[in-house]
Amino acid sequence: MSGAEKIAVTVTDIVPVNELVTRFEFKRSDGGLLPTFSGGAHTVVEMRDGDITRLNPYSLMSDPMDQTAYTISVRRDDQGRGGSLFMHTKIAIGDEMVISYPVNLFSLDLRAKKHLFLAGGIGITPFLAQIKQLERFNGHWELHYACRTQSLGSYVDELTSQHPNETHIYYDDQKQVIDLVRLLDGQPLGTHVYVCGPKGMIEWVRQTAAAEGWPREAIHYEEFLAPQPGKPFEVKLAVSNKVISVGEHESLLEAIERAGVDAPYLCRGGACGQCETNVIDYSGTFIHRDHWLDDAEHASGQKIMPCVSRFEGKTLVLDR
Amino acid sequence: MTKFTFPQSIKSRPIYGTLEARDGSAHLLVADAHGAEAILDVATPEMMAKAHIIYIPKGEHFEDKLRALKPALFYSGPSYSAAEPRLRKALADARMGLQVYLTGTEGLMGQAMNAAMAAGIPHTAIQTEHRGSVARRMQCVHCKGITEDVETDPFVCSHCGLNLFVRDHYSRRLAAYQGVRVDAEDPGNVPEPKGIYE
Numbered sequence: 001m002s003g004a005e006k007i008a009v010t011v012t013d014i015v016p017v018n019e020l021v022t023r024f025e026f027k028r029s030d031g032g033l034l035p036t037f038s039g040g041a042h043t044v045v046e047m048r049d050g051d052i053t054r055l056n057p058y059s060l061m062s063d064p065m066d067q068t069a070y071t072i073s074v075r076r077d078d079q080g081r082g083g084s085l086f087m088h089t090k091i092a093i094g095d096e097m098v099i100s101y102p103v104n105l106f107s108l109d110l111r112a113k114k115h116l117f118l119a120g121g122i123g124i125t126p127f128l129a130q131i132k133q134l135e136r137f138n139g140h141w142e143l144h145y146a147c148r149t150q151s152l153g154s155y156v157d158e159l160t161s162q163h164p165n166e167t168h169i170y171y172d173d174q175k176q177v178i179d180l181v182r183l184l185d186g187q188p189l190g191t192h193v194y195v196c197g198p199k200g201m202i203e204w205v206r207q208t209a210a211a212e213g214w215p216r217e218a219i220h221y222e223e224f225l226a227p228q229p230g231k232p233f234e235v236k237l238a239v240s241n242k243v244i245s246v247g248e249h250e251s252l253l254e255a256i257e258r259a260g261v262d263a264p265y266l267c268r269g270g271a272c273g274q275c276e277t278n279v280i281d282y283s284g285t286f287i288h289r290d291h292w293l294d295d296a297e298h299a300s301g302q303k304i305m306p307c308v309s310r311f312e313g314k315t316l317v318l319d320r
Numbered sequence: 321m322t323k324f325t326f327p328q329s330i331k332s333r334p335i336y337g338t339l340e341a342r343d344g345s346a347h348l349l350v351a352d353a354h355g356a357e358a359i360l361d362v363a364t365p366e367m368m369a370k371a372h373i374i375y376i377p378k379g380e381h382f383e384d385k386l387r388a389l390k391p392a393l394f395y396s397g398p399s400y401s402a403a404e405p406r407l408r409k410a411l412a413d414a415r416m417g418l419q420v421y422l423t424g425t426e427g428l429m430g431q432a433m434n435a436a437m438a439a440g441i442p443h444t445a446i447q448t449e450h451r452g453s454v455a456r457r458m459q460c461v462h463c464k465g466i467t468e469d470v471e472t473d474p475f476v477c478s479h480c481g482l483n484l485f486v487r488d489h490y491s492r493r494l495a496a497y498q499g500v501r502v503d504a505e506d507p508g509n510v511p512e513p514k515g516i517y518e
Contacts, residue, residue, distance in 0.1 A: 111440070111442075112440065113439075184417070185345055185415065185416075186415060187416040188414075188440075189411060189416060189418060189439050189440050189441065190439060190441070212343075212345065213342060213345055213418070213419055215441065215442050215444070215445030216444075216445070218442060
């Protein structure tokens with residue numbers, strides 16, 4: 001079976017954080033200890049919703065050294081494909097679930113002299129674990145966190161009371177904006193910047209930092225893409241000799257799995273590169289949405305990331 | 321011979337590029353001897369307005385030309401060791417956005433890169449361009465002493481006196497190539513020294 005190793009867990013706590021965000025706590029169902037992880041890691045949560053199985057990645061926000069429980073925060077997305085709504089409406093304390101071992105695609109670069117964190121909305125979650133990790137060895141960090149409103153500012157109170165000197169909060173509805181150029185310009189040599197939030201924010205930070213002369217290696221970002229719905233399409237899987245159809249609301253990867261074909265994956269959000277698949281033949285247009293392949297690869301018609309990308313056209317034959 | 325094409329070698333051997341002017345909040349240029357030519361090639365008035373040049377002439381006469389570029393700060397010193405405290409201070413005071421350009425001999429570039437990395441700049445973000453002497457900074461694997469400006473292979477370790485073979489095995493941490501005793505099995509049987517690339 002593809003993906004990281006699995007852990008059977010029990011939901012031990014559910015806490016509404018605000019109108020949109022709810023926190024879930026998991027403990028091992030066998031009573032044992034969970035693996036430690038590193039700040040920035042995520043777990044893939046299996047959601048068995050009737051006939052549909054969803055596998056959604058969520059950043060772990062608990063203390064990476066706390067092996068008794070993991071916590072995640074799930075932001076409800078009413079327009080999404082239903083994973084967050086399932087967590088919000090169908091999951092109760094005591095439920096048994098399956099999660100994956102932690103996987104980190106957004107780890108701290110511990111060579112950094114200073115860590116500058118930029119969070120937008122629910123993008124705060126990986127930083128909560130990274131801050132706990134850094135605090136253990138007196139790391140040098142600073143957080144700039146943009147929220148829509150005061151009432152939607154998840155964990156703002158906890159951050160500002162525990163780390164008043166490191167935490168800077170910006171509320172969109174009060175027209176507070178991170179003064180990015182000035183912030184970046186004032187950073188000591190050896191600072192690494194990390195950004196997690198909406199796509200526009202990530203692009204803004206990456207482009208501004210590059211224009212200010214920041215090395216590419218000192219700019220870190222994480223954006224989980226949820227697979228977007230699209231027109232249904234048919235795919236031929238050449239190796240397993242199957243023709244499958246991808247539904248409007250499922251991803252290509254999910255359709256491959258539904259057909260009983262074991263396809264590699266890790267993040268399911270277009271970032272890690274595990275599910276990269278060779279295209280044998282096609283006639284139509286790719287809708288590439290991943291962060292993994294570069295522009296030339298996207299244009300080549302030779303590769304697709306089935307976790308988030310789709311296809312429109314007559315034929316698509318994959319090496320799977 | 322101020323530009324030299326190094327032969328293909330093992331993976332640990334550094335590869336040098338050609339300096340290009342990059343956007344940045346400040347520019348730190350460190351050069352020795354003929355490295356001055358690479359600075360003259362890459363310098364723009366815009367870059368020089370925010371530039372700090374640290375130069376070690378090693379007997380070459382480029383100082384006036386470099387000063388004529390009107391860098392914001394200019395320093396000329398007799399050796400890397402003499403210039404190093406200034407380099408470290410410049411790095412300690414620098415902010416993100418600083419662009420680092422190293423040019424000249426391998427020994428100079430390697431040591432300055434070491435200082436820049438220690439200050440937190442990823443080595444891949446530091447530009448280098450080789451100019452001038454192809455002499456190497458060598459570490460004797462036996463006594464660990466460093467011999468600067470080695471031009472022949474084999475050479476005599478300036479610390480322990482062993483005859484050392486010049487290897488391409490490079491240490492970024494030491495900013496030096498590895499020198500290994502050439503006559504360990506048959507003491508006294510030392511090949512005639514010749515130029516490293518001859």
